[in-house]
Amino acid sequence: MRRRGGTLWNWLLSAPALLVLVLAASGPLVIVLVYSFLSPGNMGGVAWEPSTDAWFRLFFKRDIFDPEVVTWNEAHLVVFWRSVSLSLQTTAICAILGFPTAWFIATRAPHRRALWLFLITIPFWTNLLVRTFAIQELIRNTGTINSLLLRLGVIGEPIQMMYTDFAVLVGMAYVFLPLMVLPLYAAMDKLDMRLVEAGYDLYGGRLQVLRHVIFPLVKPGFVAGSILVFIPAIGAYVTPRVLGGGRTMMLGNLIELQFGQGRNWPLGSAMAMLLLIVVVAALVLYLRWANAEPEQRNG
Amino acid sequence: MKDGSDGTATDAIEIVGLDKVYGQGAGAFRALTGIDLTIRSGEFFTLLGPSGCGKTTLLRVIAGFENPTEGSVRISGEEVAHLGPNKRQVNTVFQNYALFPHMTVAQNIGFGLRMLGRSRTEVAATTAEMLRLVRMEELAQRRPAELSGGQQQRVALARALAPHPRVLLLDEPLSALDLKLRKEMQGELKRLQAETGITFVFVTHDQEEALTMSDRIAVMSAGRILQRGTPHEIYHAPTERFVADFIGDTNFLTVPVVSVEAGAAQVELPGGRTAPARLPEGARPAPGAKVTVVIRPEQARLVPPGEGEMQGEVTSSVFFGTDTHVHARLTDGQDFVLRRQNAGELADPSPGDRIGLALGDGVLRVLKD
Amino acid sequence: MARRSFEVRRIPGFGAIAILTIVLLYVPILILVTFSFNAGRSQAEWEGFSLQWYRAAFANEQVQDVSIRSLWLAIAAAGIATVLATLAALGTTRVGRFRGQTLIYALVNQPLMVPEVVTGIALLIFVASIKVATGYMGMGYLVAAHTAFCIPFAYLPIRARLETLDLNLERAAADLYASPVQAFRHITLPLLVPGIAAGFMLGFVISLDTVVITEFVKSAGQDTLPTYMLGQLRRAVTPEMNAIASLFLALSLVVVTAFFLVSRRRGA
Numbered sequence: 043m044r045r046r047g048g049t050l051w052n053w054l055l056s057a058p059a060l061l062v063l064v065l066a067a068s069g070p071l072v073i074v075l076v077y078s079f080l081s082p083g084n085m086g087g088v089a090w091e092p093s094t095d096a097w098f099r100l101f102f103k104r105d106i107f108d109p110e111v112v113t114w115n116e117a118h119l120v121v122f123w124r125s126v127s128l129s130l131q132t133t134a135i136c137a138i139l140g141f142p143t144a145w146f147i148a149t150r151a152p153h154r155r156a157l158w159l160f161l162i163t164i165p166f167w168t169n170l171l172v173r174t175f176a177i178q179e180l181i182r183n184t185g186t187i188n189s190l191l192l193r194l195g196v197i198g199e200p201i202q203m204m205y206t207d208f209a210v211l212v213g214m215a216y217v218f219l220p221l222m223v224l225p226l227y228a229a230m231d232k233l234d235m236r237l238v239e240a241g242y243d244l245y246g247g248r249l250q251v252l253r254h255v256i257f258p259l260v261k262p263g264f265v266a267g268s269i270l271v272f273i274p275a276i277g278a279y280v281t282p283r284v285l286g287g288g289r290t291m292m293l294g295n296l297i298e299l300q301f302g303q304g305r306n307w308p309l310g311s312a313m314a315m316l317l318l319i320v321v322v323a324a325l326v327l328y329l330r331w332a333n334a335e336p337e338q339r340n341g
Numbered sequence: 342m343k344d345g346s347d348g349t350a351t352d353a354i355e356i357v358g359l360d361k362v363y364g365q366g367a368g369a370f371r372a373l374t375g376i377d378l379t380i381r382s383g384e385f386f387t388l389l390g391p392s393g394c395g396k397t398t399l400l401r402v403i404a405g406f407e408n409p410t411e412g413s414v415r416i417s418g419e420e421v422a423h424l425g426p427n428k429r430q431v432n433t434v435f436q437n438y439a440l441f442p443h444m445t446v447a448q449n450i451g452f453g454l455r456m457l458g459r460s461r462t463e464v465a466a467t468t469a470e471m472l473r474l475v476r477m478e479e480l481a482q483r484r485p486a487e488l489s490g491g492q493q494q495r496v497a498l499a500r501a502l503a504p505h506p507r508v509l510l511l512d513e514p515l516s517a518l519d520l521k522l523r524k525e526m527q528g529e530l531k532r533l534q535a536e537t538g539i540t541f542v543f544v545t546h547d548q549e550e551a552l553t554m555s556d557r558i559a560v561m562s563a564g565r566i567l568q569r570g571t572p573h574e575i576y577h578a579p580t581e582r583f584v585a586d587f588i589g590d591t592n593f594l595t596v597p598v599v600s601v602e603a604g605a606a607q608v609e610l611p612g613g614r615t616a617p618a619r620l621p622e623g624a625r626p627a628p629g630a631k632v633t634v635v636i637r638p639e640q641a642r643l644v645p646p647g648e649g650e651m652q653g654e655v656t657s658s659v660f661f662g663t664d665t666h667v668h669a670r671l672t673d674g675q676d677f678v679l680r681r682q683n684a685g686e687l688a689d690p691s692p693g694d695r696i697g698l699a700l701g702d703g704v705l706r707v708l709k710d
Numbered sequence: 711m712a713r714r715s716f717e718v719r720r721i722p723g724f725g726a727i728a729i730l731t732i733v734l735l736y737v738p739i740l741i742l743v744t745f746s747f748n749a750g751r752s753q754a755e756w757e758g759f760s761l762q763w764y765r766a767a768f769a770n771e772q773v774q775d776v777s778i779r780s781l782w783l784a785i786a787a788a789g790i791a792t793v794l795a796t797l798a799a800l801g802t803t804r805v806g807r808f809r810g811q812t813l814i815y816a817l818v819n820q821p822l823m824v825p826e827v828v829t830g831i832a833l834l835i836f837v838a839s840i841k842v843a844t845g846y847m848g849m850g851y852l853v854a855a856h857t858a859f860c861i862p863f864a865y866l867p868i869r870a871r872l873e874t875l876d877l878n879l880e881r882a883a884a885d886l887y888a889s890p891v892q893a894f895r896h897i898t899l900p901l902l903v904p905g906i907a908a909g910f911m912l913g914f915v916i917s918l919d920t921v922v923i924t925e926f927v928k929s930a931g932q933d934t935l936p937t938y939m940l941g942q943l944r945r946a947v948t949p950e951m952n953a954i955a956s957l958f959l960a961l962s963l964v965v966v967t968a969f970f971l972v973s974r975r976r977g978a
Contacts, residue, residue, distance in 0.1 A: 052801040059797065168963075
């Protein structure tokens with residue numbers, strides 16, 4: 043029973059939500075884009091003079107004495123590279139641990155799966171700061187691991203783990219792991235086990251069946267999981283701030299810096315746009331891939 | 342052919358010139374075309390046809406879930422074509438029952454009366470009466486999820502009957518039930534109709550169900566009504582190839598017309614003998630023209646070779662217990678199936694046997710082209 | 711050891727990795743909770759059971775203050791978001807395609823896709839100019855920001871529930887003389903309640919979890935529990951933080967369990 047004049051009705055019902063979203067989420071993004079093409083104000087904020095300087099300074103810098111000499115802005119590039127590298131490593135760790143975990147859950151008796159899945163979901167819904175704090179308490183110099191190793195006499199002085207890339211990596215893998223397991227599980231749950239049986243029946247070995255039957259069929263879940271981990275990882279702010287400190291900044295922290303001590307809002311805006319571009323590019327690539335092979339997505 | 346009825350006040354439903362088109366332009370889909378239909382008060386009327394023939398759409402137009410593109414729909418003489426379903430005195434039994442899962446059986450049954458603003462006592466009294474009618478008194482406080490398919494079916498019936506509609510619409514209500522339960526519910530439906538006296542409009546794709554339950558049947562295909570009539574008329578006097586084919590097993594023979602008289606033609610059967618065949622209304626084929634005649638498998642008898650109207654050679658015979666289906670090739674190469682009742686312990690004919698086929702009197706019907 | 715028979719679903723090593731992974735997920739949390747009950751200050755040495763850190767946390771006025779703010783912010787944001795998401799779900803589900811539908815989907819899901827830090831600085835800029843223009847410094851900004859962020863999370867389960875609702879139920883109601891308003895009130899809304907409840911709980915958890923956006927939008931004196939914790943983590947922390955985190959964890963656990971129970975309830 044379709045209402046006549048349905049379109050207007052649909053828009054009216056959606057309007058209040060859209061209004062809030064435009065005002066408090068989408069709209070401000072446009073301001074960021076505009077700000078990235080303005081000049082910095084003296085006390086933070088912006089001066090209304092158009093400029094592409096912020097975008098230029100994302101990657102390059104001019105010599106203080108001779109503005110004609112342009113060099114790479116290594117301070118920024120180091121942070122960009124760390125962000126990409128740590129995000130990819132996080133995704134890889136999550137995949138290596140998540141794939142067997144999802145498989146394990148998907149092959150439990152049907153009535154037990156919900157319980158195992160619940161076990162994965164609890165940390166997922168536990169506050170990010172609580173989980174990050176838990177990792178901090180484990181790895182800081184007077185934390186659980188170091189204290190234990192000291193007492194056992196394995197080490198003579200605490201291992202410095204906090205404020206390193208390693209700490210950020212461990213923290214991100216820990217907090218984002220459920221994002222990999224859940225879509226992988228969803229794909230494996232749909233997998234027809236008779237296909238696996240057919241693989242063995244046709245003389246496939248364990249590894250061959252894994253590689254030629256299971257993996258191609260659950261690939262959509264794997265790609266979705268990777269996207270779900272990579273996107274929040276590349277935009278991470280809390281985990282690198284708590285576990286990485288000032289020495290191992292990621293892009294999110296560099297952006298914040300421009301609005302705090304750096305007082306360069308246009309540069310911060312340009313960095314935010316750069317981050318957004320990376321995320322949207324990853325999403326677009328994913329959507330294209332997902333739409334390109336629909337026949338595989340049904341497992 | 343117009344309906345036998347003349348559109349008096351006793352007609353429960355009167356539909357004239359109804360069209361239903363979905364979409365527009367090149368992508369448009371004609372679901373119903375030129376439907377004229379009169380359903381008499383107190384009738385058990387069946388819309389019969391294969392899936393996609395438009396029978397459910399027609400039912401939904403009567404219920405008010407779809408607006409007709411063209412034409413008029415009257416219920417008890419009142420034009421309702423553009424009234425919402427809540428403004429029509431018809432109720433529907435849905436194919437999947439559509440029982441409200443969050444309400445008890447009693448609440449489901451009382452829903453219509455509550456929406457009509459009837460008093461608490463009236464709702465309670467009618468609900469109790471309906472529970473009795475469908476023999477569900479014990480289960481009044483259950484939820485639909487706790488009922489079997491047959492029980493859900495009864496609740497759906499009671500819920501639709503509770504507001505005492507002028508017409509009850511039933512959309513393949515038995516299709517979700519297993520065979521045994523279906524037979525039982527067929528009897529139940531007939532009983533309910535007799536007890537309440539309400540007009541039933543029943544949609545089904547099951548020809549046997551239609552034949553056993555209906556007062557009258559309309560056979561539909563591709564959005565049109567092809568033929569309407571009593572089960573006997575539909576079975577014994579199909580006027581269209583589709584109707585003859587859809588209902589029961591049928592032999593189609595292509596034969597030349599020898600001569601034409603009032604309402605009947607002499608046709609030349611394979612093998613050269615002539616026999617009378619009834620013509621459909623208005624048809625007057627020229628002598629010498631080829632027409633299609635139909636004859637049901639049980640309307641021919643197996644006789645010794647040389648006897649009967651037609652001769653043939655057995656190609657196979659299939660034993661069904663109560664009867665045997667004998668497949669034969671006639672002298673001119675057309676195929677024919679004959680159904681023989683196994684009254685005694687008869688030997689089945691073997692492939693290659695020559696047989697004669699005797700036709701009953703007046704069993705041949707010529708189809709419209 | 712008996713030879714294991716061939717089992718199609720088993721892949722050698724996967725079980726061990728899976729168990730290890732699940733253990734790794736829980737060990738840090740369990741240690742955190744364990745040492746919140748420690749009598750001493752150590753995160754490694756058990757010095758006896760004590761509730762002193764919980765007593766300290768409850769006595770800490772700042773903790774009380776930020777906890778109450780977090781809770782009411784989450785209830786307000788999740789509540790408003792749930793109402794708006796329900797309306798939007800009714801407007802966009804079970805209808806034919808219409809112009810602008812994709813735009814609505816994109817807008818509704820946008821907070822899920824944009825990194826929080828980007829939304830955060832966008833709001834920082836926007837809110838800063840409104841503050842200058844209007845002088846208003848209240849909690850309205852945080853409520854609006856959290857509401858926008860909660861909408862997609864509330865929308866998902868409501869829409870999912872709506873899509874599984876049998877349209878015939880509303881047709882049946884209309885057939886039984888219910889007006890559109892009555893059909894909505896007696897049929898659609900009661901059947902939608904599990905989805906709405908799930909949407910609210912998701913929104914509630916998300917609002918409680920939101921730290922980056924809050925950090926950028928808040929004015930002085932508007933700390934929530936997460937931003938308070940974020941500030942405290944820079945210093946050397948005492949097990950009082952373990953106690954606060956454990957309480958926070960317990961709250962999430964209650965809501966998530968409730969969410970699971972609600973979303974698994976079908977039919978009725």
